[in-house]
Amino acid sequence: MDFKIGDLVTRSSYNNDVIFKIINIDNNIAILKGISIRLIADSELGDLNKYSVIDEINEREIDDFAFDVLKDGCNLDRSDYFYIPGTVLHIDGDADYLKRSMKFYKKANILAYGIVIKEDSIYKNIIKYIEKTNPNVVVITGHDAYYKEKQKVSNDRTYKNTNNFIKAVVEVRKYEKAHDKLIVVAGACQSNYEELIKAGANFASSPKRVNIHALDPVIIASSICLSEKGKDIDLVGILGKTKYGKEGMGGLKTNGTMYVGYPR
Numbered sequence: 001m002d003f004k005i006g007d008l009v010t011r012s013s014y015n016n017d018v019i020f021k022i023i024n025i026d027n028n029i030a031i032l033k034g035i036s037i038r039l040i041a042d043s044e045l046g047d048l049n050k051y052s053v054i055d056e057i058n059e060r061e062i063d064d065f066a067f068d069v070l071k072d073g074c075n076l077d078r079s080d081y082f083y084i085p086g087t088v089l090h091i092d093g094d095a096d097y098l099k100r101s102m103k104f105y106k107k108a109n110i111l112a113y114g115i116v117i118k119e120d121s122i123y124k125n126i127i128k129y130i131e132k133t134n135p136n137v138v139v140i141t142g143h144d145a146y147y148k149e150k151q152k153v154s155n156d157r158t159y160k161n162t163n164n165f166i167k168a169v170v171e172v173r174k175y176e177k178a179h180d181k182l183i184v185v186a187g188a189c190q191s192n193y194e195e196l197i198k199a200g201a202n203f204a205s206s207p208k209r210v211n212i213h214a215l216d217p218v219i220i221a222s223s224i225c226l227s228e229k230g231k232d233i234d235l236v237g238i239l240g241k242t243k244y245g246k247e248g249m250g251g252l253k254t255n256g257t258m259y260v261g262y263p264r
Helices: 053-072 095-107 119-133 162-175 193-199 216-225 235-240
Strands: 008-011 020-026 029-034 040-044 048-050 082-084 088-092 112-116 137-141 183-186 259-261
Touching (some): 088 095, 088 119, 088 216, 095 112, 137 216, 183 216
Parallel strands (some): 137 183
Antiparallel strands (some): 020 029, 082 259
């Protein structure tokens, strides 16, 4: 079977569980990027199966489903009150995922600023963007991976990018120590959840070291922005809106960031 860059494929050896796009081919090896899962992988061409156009359309509908899940959890009384959601600074190591995320924020009527920065450079640049945008919620994400014991070279390389995310969270907490004044959502697929929380994140991935959906950090951030200021969020409920629930995302009880006004 012939494959080219841009083809949508799955892997037979993984029971065709994740949909990828081929982003490069080197000899007989394809470099793959997950369509909905924040995952970069490689595979021999012989292990790949092409994905149909019908399935691609079904995959795009996942974004609409995720939005409906978010909307169902936010029952706003439109007849008497008006609402000012919190704002988001979303820094992503992947331009495609950021574009998808920004469409989601726009649909949810949340003001969001999106910046593409490679994971190892986020910590060097994050404060200037926080100062420029003055967000309520900062999302720090991109790609990550947990390396199995046989692949581990050193402690710093147990995870592909968790250490870079931790350094970025530490910089944010130097700037603003209070978790309720600046909320941080950090991590990607298989990230070290415990260390990200220790570093100062309010929410992080991944408690069970599983892959996460491209929109999971966005759903968390949007839920906080659409939760009333001064009131505790529904922590369990918000985590339940993400694709893999508490296995993929976890975090701390904190306050919402949405102002509620009267009359409309």
